[in-house]
Amino acid sequence: MSLAYSLQEIPYVAITLIIAFTVHEFAHAFVAWKFGDPTARNQGRLTLNPVRHLDPIGTILIFLVGFGWARPVPVNRFHFKNPRLAGVLVSAAGPISNLLLVILAFVLWYGIGPESIIAETFINIFISLNTVLFVFNLLPLPPLDGYRIIEDLVPANVRVKMTQWETYGSLIFLIIVLTPLNGYIIQPIFSTVVPSLLGGLNDFFLQLF
Template identity: 60%
Template sequence: MEQFLAFSIEQLPFVIVSLVIAFTIHEFAHAYVAYKFGDPTAKNQGRLTLSPLAHLDPFGTLLLIIAGFGWARPVPVNRYFFKNPRLAGVLVSIAGPLSNLVLSFIGAVIWYFLMRFNMQGVGGDFLFGFFNTFITLNLLLFLFNLLPFPPLDGYRIIEDLAPPSVRAKMTQYESWGIFIFLVLVITPLDQYVIDPIFNSGIPFFMGIFDSILSTLIL
């Protein structure tokens, strides 16, 4: 069965719990920031909540477990409610990925304390295994969502920052961007384009976390 999964059977419980937390906080962050900037759309649709049931997409979650990439239910955002649509749009879009970066750092803090107290045995190994997975998946979601392809947050950020004329052209070719993104993720091209980002990005942020924690915690 493992050959059909992106993760090992041993990792699967850690992956599922981590994804439920990561997806829920990610989408809640979008909804919360949009609401704070005056858009009640997500709140009115029951998305301003920490309940995973409001945010998880069953197929998107299953696909991530099987194929290594997936999605949650996108939070609806109506930029017409924003007084400054470009600024608010950028902040709403970046809130999701940043929430995953914060979660990964929190996981790193806990992992660091486990190391300091030299936790061993079955309970310690379980916690180490969970937080390793939790940190890695949240960093992966942070980096993944910043890729500049629709419908990811990175694309939305660029779209909001772009001048109106450029944004209009981006909208025209958006469907092609989705196609290119799928080709890069699903085909062997991912090892040349997508994988290097993760293989370099995750260790980079892990190094930053280690530097911060080793400095702050004696």
């Protein structure tokens, strides 16, 4: 993610990330629990307490290099009656939760309206960052949710090979994100998909309200 914010906007970014990361990881834990896996719940991750989900280093790096992470929710596929279906839904729950936060923010924007420039700035940042997180986490690169979804959709023999090469894939992912390759591979996706998605949602809610 390319995050360029003024010092005055940093508090809004921090609050947004705390909410976005917390809801994202809670969604993973909740769906896994509903499908029969108590692992995350037993480790105290079935909560909206940010302390249980935020990774200090991953959060700090967001502000330093524009890339970071929360603590991954542990999932034990052996508890699922249908591992493939449950795996896809558990992985998709995180990004979908960020999209739902975007929709909620649009409803507040057009339904109530920001009462001040502070509220307007916060909602704008909240919408843009959660949209970026939604798109970013669906990229088919390990260890992102998009990669996990593909793992559960492909045949078993392909999944085994993907698992074997996952370490190398994660290294390639970091190289892409933290080097100038980002501008040629990931940023073009953001510069096209994110504005299109935001434009579509904005038009929808503009007509709705």
